[in-house]
Amino acid sequence: MALAFLTATSFDTPCTITVEQSSEHFHAHVELDGAIAIEPGDKVRVHGAPISIPFGSREVFQRRATVTRASPLARALTKLAAYFDLAELYEVSFNAGRIK
Secondary structure: OOHHHOOOEEEEEEEEEEEEEOOOOEEEEEEEOOOOOOOOOOEEEEOOOOOOOOOOEEEEEEEEEEEEEOOHHHHHHHHHHHHHHHHOOOOOOOOOOOOO
16 A cells, blocks of 8 residues: 555557647647546656658647656655745745835
């Protein structure tokens, strides 16, 4: 039971990759088939050769991906780290104003 808290699981799934390279858009999006939700700490590795498309085009590719689910401990640590990373973005000043 204690090992389940530390163990990650993996599975393969098909995915769709949409790549666009133009003056208006420059992006690559991966969608996992079957509406698989990715949660904090999970990893997705897309298999296959690197994708390169000519400028001004948009293409869609079908590949396989390996999803590695984070263990409950890794998921909790990822959420905790994200909280502190977000807190670094805040800059709060409790300045009473100008001192004469």
